[in-house]
Amino acid sequence: MKVNVTVNGRAYERDVEPRTLLAYFLREDLGLTGTHVGCDTSSCGCCVVVLDGDRAVKSCTMFAVAADGHEITTVEGLEQNGVLHPLQQAFWDSHGLQCGYCTPGMMMTLVAFLKQNPKPDKHEIREAISGNLCRCTGYQNIVKAAEQAAAELSKAAEPQTAGVK
Amino acid sequence: MFPAAFDYLQAHSADEALAALAQHGGDARVLAGGQSLIPAMRFRLAQPAILLDINPIAELAYMREGDGFLEIGACERDAALEVSPIIASRYHLIADASKLVADPVVRQSGTVVGSLCHNDPAGDWPTVALASRAQLTIRNSKGSRTVAADDFFVDSFSTAVADGEMAFSVRFPTPSGRTSGSYQKIERKVGDFATASAAVQLTLADDGTIRDAGIAIGAVGPKATRVAAAEALLNGQKPTRDLIRAAAEEAKKIADPSPDQRGSAEYKREMAGVLVARGLVASLGRLGVKGEA
Ligand SMILES: Cc1cc2nc3c(=O)[nH]c(=O)nc-3n(C[C@H](O)[C@H](O)[C@H](O)COP(=O)(O)OP(=O)(O)OC[C@H]3O[C@@H](n4cnc5c(N)ncnc54)[C@H](O)[C@@H]3O)c2cc1C
Ligand code: FES
Ligand code: FES
Numbered sequence: 001m002k003v004n005v006t007v008n009g010r011a012y013e014r015d016v017e018p019r020t021l022l023a024y025f026l027r028e029d030l031g032l033t034g035t036h037v038g039c040d041t042s043s044c045g046c047c048v049v050v051l052d053g054d055r056a057v058k059s060c061t062m063f064a065v066a067a068d069g070h071e072i073t074t075v076e077g078l079e080q081n082g083v084l085h086p087l088q089q090a091f092w093d094s095h096g097l098q099c100g101y102c103t104p105g106m107m108m109t110l111v112a113f114l115k116q117n118p119k120p121d122k123h124e125i126r127e128a129i130s131g132n133l134c135r136c137t138g139y140q141n142i143v144k145a146a147e148q149a150a151a152e153l154s155k156a157a158e159p160q161t162a163g164v165k
Numbered sequence: 166m167f168p169a170a171f172d173y174l175q176a177h178s179a180d181e182a183l184a185a186l187a188q189h190g191g192d193a194r195v196l197a198g199g200q201s202l203i204p205a206m207r208f209r210l211a212q213p214a215i216l217l218d219i220n221p222i223a224e225l226a227y228m229r230e231g232d233g234f235l236e237i238g239a240c241e242r243d244a245a246l247e248v249s250p251i252i253a254s255r256y257h258l259i260a261d262a263s264k265l266v267a268d269p270v271v272r273q274s275g276t277v278v279g280s281l282c283h284n285d286p287a288g289d290w291p292t293v294a295l296a297s298r299a300q301l302t303i304r305n306s307k308g309s310r311t312v313a314a315d316d317f318f319v320d321s322f323s324t325a326v327a328d329g330e331m332a333f334s335v336r337f338p339t340p341s342g343r344t345s346g347s348y349q350k351i352e353r354k355v356g357d358f359a360t361a362s363a364a365v366q367l368t369l370a371d372d373g374t375i376r377d378a379g380i381a382i383g384a385v386g387p388k389a390t391r392v393a394a395a396e397a398l399l400n401g402q403k404p405t406r407d408l409i410r411a412a413a414e415e416a417k418k419i420a421d422p423s424p425d426q427r428g429s430a431e432y433k434r435e436m437a438g439v440l441v442a443r444g445l446v447a448s449l450g451r452l453g454v455k456g457e458a
Contacts, residue, residue, distance in 0.1 A: 001173060018173035018216070021203075040166075042204050043356070045270055056270045061203045065173050066196075066218055109270055116248075130355040131268025 003068045007032065008077030018065050022057075023047045025064035026074060034075040034104050035059055038133070045132030048105040049074050056112035073111065075104035086152040087111060087145070096145035098136035106132050110146050118154050122147065168206035175218045179225065179304075182331060185217050187306035191328035193217045197279030198242060200271050225333065234300075234336040235259075239279070243272035256337060257451060258346030258366045262293045265348065268356030278332050284388060286321050287358035292383035293348060295391045296364035299337050305330045321387045343369040346379075347447035349440040353427060359384040360427040361436035363416065365444030367399075369452055375399045380412065380444070384427075385420040385437045392416045395441065404454060409445045413438035 004013050007030060014029050026032045026049070038046030042061040049059045050073040078085035087107050090096065097103045106129060113120070113128040120128065125146045126139070134142065174193070176182035186193055194213035196202055197220070205211040219225065225240035230251055237246070246252055246263040253260050266272055266280070266289045280290040281301065293299075294314040301312050303326055317325045326332055340346075346366035350359045366379040378399040383389040395412035402408055422433035449455070 017170065019168045019170055019206075021167070041207065042200065042271070045268070048270055055273050057274055058270055061199060061274070063173070063199075063203070063216075066175075066199075066220060068175075112273070113269075128269055131270045 001065050003064055005064075005067050005069075006071045008073055014064075016064050018063060020064045021060055022049070022062045022064045022067055022072075023059035025067075026059060026072070029064075032074050032076055036101055036104055038101065038105075043133075044102070044105070045109060045129075046102055046105040048108045048132070050108050050112050054112050054115040056109045073108070075107055078107065078111070085111075086156070087114075087149040090145040090148035090152065091142070094141045094145040094148060096137065096142045102132060102134040102136075106134065106142055110149065114146075114150055114153055118150065118157065120146075120150060125150075166207045166209065168203070169209060169212040171206075171213055172215045173218065174215060175221050177221045179222060179333070182217060182219055182222060183304060183306040186329050186331055189215050189217075195219055195279075195282070195331055197239065197282075198271075198275035200267065200275040201279070201283045201285065219331070230339060233339050235339060236334050236336045237277050238334050239276065239332055241276060241278075243267070243275045243277060243280075244269070246277065247272065255340055255344075256297075256346075257448070258293055258297055258348055258364055259337060261346070261348035262289050262350075262364070265289060265350050265352070271356065278335055281317070281335060282324055282326055282332050284318050284320075284322055284324050285358070286386065286388050287362075287384035288389070289348070289350065289359065289362060289383065291318055291389035292362055292364040292381045294335065294337075295381035295389055296366050296379035297337050297346065298379060299335050301325075301335050302333045303330050304333050309333070311336075315391065318388045340366070340368065342376075343452055344377075345448045345451035347444040347451070349444045349447070351436055351440065358427075361385050361422070361433045361440055363437065363440035363444045365441065365448050367445070367448045367452065369454070373454070374401055374403050376401075378412075380416070380441060382416050382420060382437045382441065385422040385433050387421070390419055392419055392441065394419065399445075404445070404449055409442050412445060413442040416441040 026035045036046045038044040047059045048056050051057050125143050193215040196216045196218045225238040227238040299314045301317050312325045350362040362383040364381045368377040370376040378396040380392040380395045395415035417438040420434045420437040422430045424430045
């Protein structure tokens with residue numbers, strides 16, 4: 001079955017079996033191995049990608065054929081022209097990762113979340129990533145990174161009114 | 166594990182979905198958020214020959230209030246309920262539950278109607294639907310029927326939706342007057358199914374007596390169960406500590422839990438009572454009734 005998807009701004013057309021899960025399509029058909037598979041049973045959040053800009057989905061729990069006509073962002077799509085995305089920079093600065101296995105899913109969950117809620121408090125951040133498991137960090141620094149990224153992103157989104165009062 | 170092979174169809178309108186269901190009958194399975202069906206297919210607990218994806222049907226992704234109901238379409242996702250000001254202001258029981266179903270990422274795909282159709286004994290929405298007297302609209306290519314929640318949930322993982330049919334929406338009666346509610350859930354961790362749960366909705370009369378009580382328990386039997394005996398005890402009465410205790414006893418009597426990794430049958434039965442009592446106290450608190458209760 002034909003699938004046409006845009007992944008990280010690039011259009012792809014592939015022929016897949018309907019039962020191909022999106023995570024495997026991204027990793028094996030498109031070679032985008034930044035999306036990790038952890039539990040493979042919808043429980044850990046490792047495989048989260050962003051659909052159409054603002055919806056986080058577990059790519060192990062969606063069929064590739066269902067993504068036909070949609071836009072997908074994976075962790076590979078965050079960095080632009082050699083500049084890290086504010087979330088990536090914040091994870092770096094705050095040591096928001098250790099082994100890095102959960103990191104793509106964490107970041108993509110947060111990308112969607114910060115679109116839905118640009119100025120979250122600590123508690124809301126913790127809620128937002130409550131379906132993403134991390135076995136290394138203890139979450140503290142991930143929350144810190146999310147706070148830094150939220151501040152950075154909302155600064156960038158504010159209209160340029162410097163000097164105007 | 167990978168699902169067994171299937172044929173994949175997409176419906177882009179309600180009519181297209183109904184035509185496909187009329188053609189394929191029991192061979193076709195509706196795919197909504199996929200958050201229960203896809204895991205079931207991966208474990209080969211479900212092996213549909215044809216998957217009918219209803220996600221592209223934009224006309225079914227809605228939530229609207231009118232004619233005495235809050236109506237939620239088959240493609241409306243859980244995440245929309247969590248941020249709805251209408252739900253936050255008037256539908257307290259639904260508001261509570263919307264934050265406790267699965268985890269936040271699952272809620273960005275899962276649908277309320279899909280969860281009702283799945284009818285997991287530990288699912289959150291069936292319990293809420295029973296306590297709030299919800300109705301489901303079911304259609305096939307020939308017509309439409311409305312089924313009360315009481316008649317919709319047949320047995321574990323089985324509902325009133327027949328082959329060739331699809332659920333189109335769920336309708337929750339708009340609370341009138343002094344109504345509040347509360348959803349109580351014990352879970353081992355975020356995103357887990359309930360160890361036990363209780364849904365409570367109360368409407369008070371002007372004199373402070375309970376005009377209408379809705380009480381249901383979940384995860385403590387083959388399906389979510391309305392505790393009619395507790396409702397009967399409360400209706401027409403002024404809420405008191407003793408009455409709440411008696412209502413909780415009725416929940417324990419009707420609970421029929423199975424032991425599993427989440428707890429023993431004895432523990433779950435006890436919790437069914439505790440959660441009904443907590444739900445009643447929380448609902449009354451929201452209605453400004455404290456002290457005695
Ligand atoms: C990690 C995880 C944790 C979860 N935790 C919870 C939890 O705590 N509480 C809880 O209640 N649920 C939980 N769930 C289940 C989740 O809420 C599901 O989204 C929900 O139960 C099913 O909704 P869906 O839209 O995904 O339906 P699907 O998975 O697409 O479908 C479920 C079933 O309903 C049928 N169906 C769907 N829509 C229709 C329709 N319109 N007409 C007829 N039949 C239809 C399908 O054919 C299928 O048999 C969890 C899921 C996951 C993956
Ligand atoms: S790999 Fe998808 S949720 Fe764990
Ligand atoms: S950094 Fe290792 S699992 Fe999160």
